[in-house]
Amino acid sequence: MATPLRKNRDFQLLWAGQAISVLGSRVSQIAYPLLVLAMTGSAATAGIVGFVGTLPYILFQLPAGAMMDRVNRRRLMIACDLIRLTALGSIPVAALLGGLTIVQVVIVAFIEGTMFVVFRLGEVSAVRIVVPPEQYPAALSQNEARLRAATLLGNPIGGFLFDVGRTAPFLADALSYVISLATLLLIRTPFEEARTGQSQPMLKEIQEGIRWLWGQPYILIVNLAASVTNAFFQVVILVVIVAERDRGASASLIGLVLAGFGIGGVIGSLTGGWLSQRVRSNLVVITTLWLWVAMTPLVGVVGNPILLVALLGTLAMVGAIWNISVGTIYMRLIPDRLIARVSSVGSLTAFGALPLGALAGGLLVQAFGPATAGLIAGAGMLVVAALTTAAPSVRRGPVLAP
Numbered sequence: 001m002a003t004p005l006r007k008n009r010d011f012q013l014l015w016a017g018q019a020i021s022v023l024g025s026r027v028s029q030i031a032y033p034l035l036v037l038a039m040t041g042s043a044a045t046a047g048i049v050g051f052v053g054t055l056p057y058i059l060f061q062l063p064a065g066a067m068m069d070r071v072n073r074r075r076l077m078i079a080c081d082l083i084r085l086t087a088l089g090s091i092p093v094a095a096l097l098g099g100l101t102i103v104q105v106v107i108v109a110f111i112e113g114t115m116f117v118v119f120r121l122g123e124v125s126a127v128r129i130v131v132p133p134e135q136y137p138a139a140l141s142q143n144e145a146r147l148r149a150a151t152l153l154g155n156p157i158g159g160f161l162f163d164v165g166r167t168a169p170f171l172a173d174a175l176s177y178v179i180s181l182a183t184l185l186l187i188r189t190p191f192e193e194a195r196t197g198q199s200q201p202m203l204k205e206i207q208e209g210i211r212w213l214w215g216q217p218y219i220l221i222v223n224l225a226a227s228v229t230n231a232f233f234q235v236v237i238l239v240v241i242v243a244e245r246d247r248g249a250s251a252s253l254i255g256l257v258l259a260g261f262g263i264g265g266v267i268g269s270l271t272g273g274w275l276s277q278r279v280r281s282n283l284v285v286i287t288t289l290w291l292w293v294a295m296t297p298l299v300g301v302v303g304n305p306i307l308l309v310a311l312l313g314t315l316a317m318v319g320a321i322w323n324i325s326v327g328t329i330y331m332r333l334i335p336d337r338l339i340a341r342v343s344s345v346g347s348l349t350a351f352g353a354l355p356l357g358a359l360a361g362g363l364l365v366q367a368f369g370p371a372t373a374g375l376i377a378g379a380g381m382l383v384v385a386a387l388t389t390a391a392p393s394v395r396r397g398p399v400l401a402p
Helices: 009-040 043-059 061-068 073-096 102-130 133-164 168-186 202-214 217-246 251-276 281-298 305-333 336-368 370-390 392-396
Strands: none
Touching (some): 009 102, 009 133, 009 168, 043 061, 043 102, 043 336, 061 102, 061 202, 061 336, 073 168, 102 133, 133 168, 133 251, 202 336, 217 251, 217 281, 217 305, 217 370, 251 281, 251 305, 281 305, 281 392, 305 336, 370 392
């Protein structure tokens, strides 16, 4: 009988270290634009820093996945934390010495984004090893709760720390990597199965991950559906912000309304593990998509803040359940030697869609207003839901080995 997850020492160390690290990242995430605005007064420059920080999500997903599948994963993750600690720590040190420049901030943002890409693929792979298959749903539920809670808490903490001192959020993030590093050093279980054979050229290894995903129609179609819906959610966020602003809502009220995403996400993460053990993954996917179809057009027309919080919370809640249910299937189907590479392909499509969604959201809201933009996003969700539901592999569901 497997050790209960709460008594799985290595998983709890990994989870706790990353809970602090993810919170630290959310804290510094809000501080980057605030710091750049304070230094330059330029919103355009703040946007450039944000773009540079997310550029590694597109550039390095595939090579990072191949690298993580060929080396000692824990050592590479430790190296990532050391590099992030050094980079983030350089900001308060440079500020203290009076030498902080915008170029340094841009470089640090790029380094942190790059190390995040590599580290995240290592963590996804590690969970598959330190947790037995029957506990995947519970483990992914805890991870999802961690992410949603960090998102909910990170913005207000980051804003408060920035008011205390402009570089305080970056110091806090650097310290979070110290904790992450310490927990990694305490973990005993290797993060990979015994490797056999010689490594191939990196391009061939990347192609192998893509071919494997292409040969799994259920995972491929669900991943594509997630990518497109992620783009539409960028439209949804902008629709909410502009609609509330047009109604005269303050920035604080808009922030509280958007907190509905975090609240719903936490609720979904706490129930997703239980549901994923009782409801087939394809039913979760289909139900989630049609709920999004029904609710997305309402985000631009619901004027009551409480109802809007409930609406956004429901959107996020079912999304969290989707992540846990589908993530469990990924971990059960993907071989360990390919887990990081296949995950990197999925991450590339998901992250690559985000800037496109943000761009489309801006154009749609500018051209048609928030209410109509919300309807267009809902129509897009309808197309995704219809095509996904019609796919034979989705109707059948994933085929798991006995």
